[in-house]
Amino acid sequence: xxxxxxxxxxxxxxxxxxxxxxxxxxxxxxxxxxxxxxxxxxxxxxxxxxxxxxxxxxxxxxxxxxxxxxxxxxxxxxxxxxxxxxxxxxxxxxxxxxxxxxxxxxxxxxxxxxxxxxxxxxxxxxxxxxxxxxxxxxxxxxxxxxxxxxxxxxxxxxxxxxxxxxxxxxxxxxxxxxxxxxxxxxxxxx
Amino acid sequence: xxxxxxxxxxxxxxxxxxxxxxxxxxxxxxxxxxxxxxxxxxxxxxxxxxxxxxxxxxxxxxxxxxxxxxxxxxxxxxxxxxxxxxxxxxxxxxxxxxxxxxxxxxxxxxxxxxxxxxxxxxxxxxxxxxxxxxxxxxxxxxxxxxxxxxxxxxxxxxxxxxxxxxxxxxxxxxxxxxxxxxxxxxxxxx
Numbered sequence: 001x002x003x004x005x006x007x008x009x010x011x012x013x014x015x016x017x018x019x020x021x022x023x024x025x026x027x028x029x030x031x032x033x034x035x036x037x038x039x040x041x042x043x044x045x046x047x048x049x050x051x052x053x054x055x056x057x058x059x060x061x062x063x064x065x066x067x068x069x070x071x072x073x074x075x076x077x078x079x080x081x082x083x084x085x086x087x088x089x090x091x092x093x094x095x096x097x098x099x100x101x102x103x104x105x106x107x108x109x110x111x112x113x114x115x116x117x118x119x120x121x122x123x124x125x126x127x128x129x130x131x132x133x134x135x136x137x138x139x140x141x142x143x144x145x146x147x148x149x150x151x152x153x154x155x156x157x158x159x160x161x162x163x164x165x166x167x168x169x170x171x172x173x174x175x176x177x178x179x180x181x182x183x184x185x186x187x188x189x190x
Numbered sequence: 191x192x193x194x195x196x197x198x199x200x201x202x203x204x205x206x207x208x209x210x211x212x213x214x215x216x217x218x219x220x221x222x223x224x225x226x227x228x229x230x231x232x233x234x235x236x237x238x239x240x241x242x243x244x245x246x247x248x249x250x251x252x253x254x255x256x257x258x259x260x261x262x263x264x265x266x267x268x269x270x271x272x273x274x275x276x277x278x279x280x281x282x283x284x285x286x287x288x289x290x291x292x293x294x295x296x297x298x299x300x301x302x303x304x305x306x307x308x309x310x311x312x313x314x315x316x317x318x319x320x321x322x323x324x325x326x327x328x329x330x331x332x333x334x335x336x337x338x339x340x341x342x343x344x345x346x347x348x349x350x351x352x353x354x355x356x357x358x359x360x361x362x363x364x365x366x367x368x369x370x371x372x373x374x375x376x377x378x379x380x
Contacts, residue, residue: 021276028277029267029303032260059248059268066253070222077219078249082291086211087218101272113219 001041001175004153005188007034014181018128018156026125026153027060038175039067042123042151045173046072049148051121053077055114055136057096057107064153065123072121077114079107079139088112092142096135107135109143116144127152127174130161137168154178157189191231191365194343195378197224204371208318208346216315216343217250228365229257232313232341235363236262239338241311243267245304245326247286247297254343255313262311267304269297269329278302282332286325297325299333306334317342317364320351327358344368347379 013021025031042064054076056065062078069076083091087110098105114120120140122133133150140147147170155161155174162172177189203211215221232254244266246255252268259266273281277300288295304310310330314323323340330337337360345351345364352362367379 015276019276023274023276023300024303025265027274028270028300029265030256030259031265032256033263035256036260059252059270062249062252063256066220066222066225066256069220070226073223075215075219075221080218080249084213084217084291086205086209086213101274110213110218113214 043071130164233261320354
């Protein structure tokens, strides 16, 4: 998706060690018009999978997942990393490594909002190693839901996430696939 | 705003101790069409304040702040509760009590995205005691920005937040103001 790639070229910063800083339009400051365009594009690419719910992980998945859900006209659930007092005692919980926090985090979904029979579209900001998204896959499977698609704004193809997610057997879409980052040079796949 | 009040009447749950559970459409599962309508309404109510940026706190402020920013056509910044590795060492940081976590949390904004001269509209999911929003006010003031308005989806008028925020001297708008919760009965102000 050219709009996102151009923004990454202009405002993304390679901090070294495979870390791409997109804090000015995705992760801390958010460009809502760009997120809306990305949500519209995900809705177009996943129009045929008949999703009934979008699933993401707090925090930075919320913006693209919300705009995707808006364009599909279905609810979005964001997995919590701490269990709020409003959540029932019995929950779906899994552990996933956090790339930016350098430790394992919990991903928690209430059974109230993820049920058997749901058709789940997973949307996140990054597809890197795939570990967070695999955590969301496990939560959906624990709920007896079907996973029907996986979308990420930005894929780092050199971290192997697409191969890790292949066994899920669903379409995987990224809007900007980065094949290499060297110094200030960001190279897109294809 | 009738749409939000009706949804609270239908799906909100009073859990006791002044806690209103809205996890099925705001805080865990999000109804994107409702959030979009709320964002449009905030944009209408704050059309005259000439905001240049929306400011909120992760996590549950993100959805209404994003849709408000979308309808105003300006960026949104969400204060982080933990400092990610992509953030510079020098940040704006304040402490605020978390109602749902029962402890103090940090609210952190990078000086990269909140600058002197900005006109900041603060949007959050709840206005209860006002403590989180006052934390956002302090962050904006530390940056040398002006606060031009404060909006919350749901106000609990019996927790005194509006009085606590009065010294800020800006318009305060809530889309659903709850004056009392007794058992299963939720009473709206006016």
